[in-house]
Amino acid sequence: MTTRPEPPTTRPGTVLRFRDRHGVPVEATVTDRREDPLQPAPPLRSCLLTLSYADGGRHEARHVGPAAPGPGAGYDALDNEILAGLRLSRLCGAGPYPSEVSRLIGYEADGELPFVLLAPYRGRPVGGTLGRILPSESLPFQRSLLTGLRWTSAAGIAHRALSPETVHWDTVCAQITGFTEAAPAGTPRSVAGAPPWWAPEQRPGQAGGVVTGDDDVWAAGRLIFCVATGRAPERADLADAPPDLARLLQGVFGPPEGRPSVRELLRRLDAADPVPRGLSPDVALERGRADFFALRARKHPQTVPAAEPEPAWPAPAGPTIPDEPSRRGRPWRRRR
Known part of the structure; x- marks a missing residue:
């Protein structure tokens, strides 16, 4: 078995140069490196770093980059991750950052070894808890997942790859991660995601129209149904679902033009809109x-x-x- 070489940018003692989420060039020294148990999908790989700054500050960061340079190295996936992080950072401004979405720390997009730095994810992929979530946790999961989608929608992006692997759960709050297939609202739809979680309009031969901030409603509905009932996603039938769940997901699995928005789903849960009004452009x-x-x-x-x-x-x-x-x-x- 061949061991993959360690990228030089992640070796302890290396000075890492990148831009923070405000676009400001910064430098930090790698003081510790650990293996990441939550590896992204190939061709990307990741590790956990401890970064030390000249002013004495420290950061725990998830370093995500291509496993090897060359064609198919995942540069577009990194670009999408950075785009999503920048738009969410701009939307939040100086205010608190929502815990329901992963947070961008910094990025390097133009060097020979591009990478993105993310705050370590919270919790574990919800795929490990499908069907075993406590009844008292079902409502917090639904609210926090939809809250995260409301933030991405307000930032003008669609995740397009929601699944039990990209949504984490820590028994208190859901977190949306893995924006490698994200796209800005208004761009033409293309094939994205993976079965059985991708919406019909994201499947081969059916992709059409333009991306909207509510394109993730279908996949979110499937996740909510499976977490609440423990059933396989292919059996997401509301006919025999509990009344509260059927009321929440009414219309979610229909045609795109007739689906409820994320804001409407939050209203059905009696949850306030988490995005402050009057955000500065x-x-x-x-x-x-x-x-x-x-x-x-x-x-x-x-x-x-x-x-x-x-x-x-x-x-x-x-x-x-x-x-x-x-x-x-x-x-x-x-x-x-």
């Missing part, structure tokens, strides 16, 4: 949007209503957070 993003409309008005005035304003946006006060990571070797770019 990203100044740089709004300024770019205003510049786009101004340019469009000059080139194609017939496409812009005469009453459309062109506000003057102030210069950003801090570092600009890229909207998505580049592919290897390319400069940062924004999704139009």
Whole structure:
């Protein structure tokens, strides 16, 4: 059996250079490295690191990167993980970060060995507890899972690969992890996820339309049903489900256009919307949007209503957070 070589970026004593979730370049020294029992799907691999900073701070981090360089090394999967982390970080701003989604610490996307640093996951994959969750834990699981989806929806992304392996449970709160197949809302749908958890519109030969923030409702419904009943996902039939469960999941397994939104599912559980209202927009993003409309008005005035304003946006006060990571070797770019 051949032992995989240890990436040089994870050896104790190595100085790790990356950008934090605000886009600021930082350095940290690897003081400890441990094997990660929750390895991601190939071609990615991960390990657990202890990072020490010059100011005396320390971080426990999950280092995720390709197992080997070259074609098929998982760079797109890393890009998706970084994109999701950046959008969630921007949405939360200086406020508290939701424990229901995994947290981005930092990333390096353009080097020879790209990687992403995540806060260690909470709990264990819920696949190990399917059918054995306590009745008193069922409602907290449902609320926390839907709370996590509400945050991703508000951030303008869809996970697209919810499963018993990417959703963790610690007997108190669910956590959504593994955003390697995430996509921004508004992009064309493509095949994503894996059976039996993928929604019909994400399967080969059926993918169509555009991604929305509620694309994960179908998979979340299957998970909630299986955790509550212990039945196999193929038997997710609401006809003989407990009344409370049938009421919660009504319409979830129907066509995409008729499914309830994440906010509606939270309302059915009498849970408040976790996303604060009046969140401050990203100044740089709004300024770019205003510049786009101004340019469009000059080139194609017939496409812009005469009453459309062109506000003057102030210069950003801090570092600009890229909207998505580049592919290897390319400069940062924004999704139009």
